[in-house]
Amino acid sequence: MLETTCSKILFALETDKKMTKTPIADQKYAPLEKEIRDSFQTRKRVFIGLITGSSILICCFLVLLWVIPFVGLTTIHPTAPWILGLFTIALVLIIGWAALALVLNILLGRSVLMAKRIRGLTIKLFLPLMTLLGRLIGISKQTVQASFIKVNNELVKGEGHRYPPHKILLLMPHCIQNSRCQYRLTYDIDNCKRCGLCSLAGLLDLRDKYGINLAIATGGTIARRIVVQHRPKLIIAVACERDLASGIQDTYPIPVYGILNSRPFGPCLDTTLSLKQVEWAIGEFST
Numbered sequence: 001m002l003e004t005t006c007s008k009i010l011f012a013l014e015t016d017k018k019m020t021k022t023p024i025a026d027q028k029y030a031p032l033e034k035e036i037r038d039s040f041q042t043r044k045r046v047f048i049g050l051i052t053g054s055s056i057l058i059c060c061f062l063v064l065l066w067v068i069p070f071v072g073l074t075t076i077h078p079t080a081p082w083i084l085g086l087f088t089i090a091l092v093l094i095i096g097w098a099a100l101a102l103v104l105n106i107l108l109g110r111s112v113l114m115a116k117r118i119r120g121l122t123i124k125l126f127l128p129l130m131t132l133l134g135r136l137i138g139i140s141k142q143t144v145q146a147s148f149i150k151v152n153n154e155l156v157k158g159e160g161h162r163y164p165p166h167k168i169l170l171l172m173p174h175c176i177q178n179s180r181c182q183y184r185l186t187y188d189i190d191n192c193k194r195c196g197l198c199s200l201a202g203l204l205d206l207r208d209k210y211g212i213n214l215a216i217a218t219g220g221t222i223a224r225r226i227v228v229q230h231r232p233k234l235i236i237a238v239a240c241e242r243d244l245a246s247g248i249q250d251t252y253p254i255p256v257y258g259i260l261n262s263r264p265f266g267p268c269l270d271t272t273l274s275l276k277q278v279e280w281a282i283g284e285f286s287t
């Protein structure tokens with residue numbers, strides 16, 4: 001019965017999505033949007049499973065916290081167990097609301113249940129718990145992080161904001177630069193000669209075309225400094241699962257749309273990216 005109802009809701013949502021025209025309904029992006037949607041469908045299941053499991057664990061822990069000292073508390077004051085009980089129930093309700101709002105956010109693709117702060121809760125509370133739970137049940141940290149990045153992207157999109165191009169920062173990892181390139185770009189990205197040996201030539205073209213900011217970070221500290229200098233309203237970041245997940249956490253409350261890089265030569269060496277995906281994200285968020 002529940003399954004049938006859920007199927008109907010999901011079918012209705014899918015139909016609704018198909019009838020809604022995206023702001024950049026350019027035909028050339030249709031396959032890319034489908035690819036992004038399909039990938040999101042798979043990863044959101046992992047995320048929903050982990051978020052539900054984490055919430056149940058927290059709630060059980062809180063209930064235990066109340067039950068165990070229940071007998072002993074009466075010796076302090078007859079009403080003490082009930083006060084602690086009410087406090088516990090309030091916490092359980094808050095966590096339950098947060099988890100429900102988050103799941104609805106993911107399913108509906110927009111903010112619900114006054115869930116403006118849901119992205120913060122996901123980043124600060126649920127991600128560490130989900131990583132822990134994932135480890136306990138044998139889901140790799142990388143899978144949890146990839147799932148978190150996808151869901152974070154949907155939450156950022158779900159907020160429905162658009163930003164002036166000069167308030168958007170495109171943040172790249174240093175490994176995107178060809179390892180044999182002799183030019184130093186960390187302090188001046190325009191030192192790039194756009195020879196086309198790596199993705200930076202295409203990224204500079206996108207920067208010039210849309211008027212956004214582009215920077216390369218050689219690590220977390222430099223990335224933070226770049227963010228402080230540019231004061232962006234939105235960051236489109238390209239990196240691996242680990243760097244993106246920690247970057248999203250570090251820069252909160254600034255929204256970060258994360259794009260995973262490709263690593264054909266292993267981690268941190270001559271990595272590549274999909275310029276189409278970057279351009280799609282720029283179109284999705286710029287005014």
Ligand code: SF4
Binds near residue numbers: 178182201
């Ligand atoms: S495009 Fe060419 S010049 Fe620019 S960073 Fe890549 S390899 Fe160096």
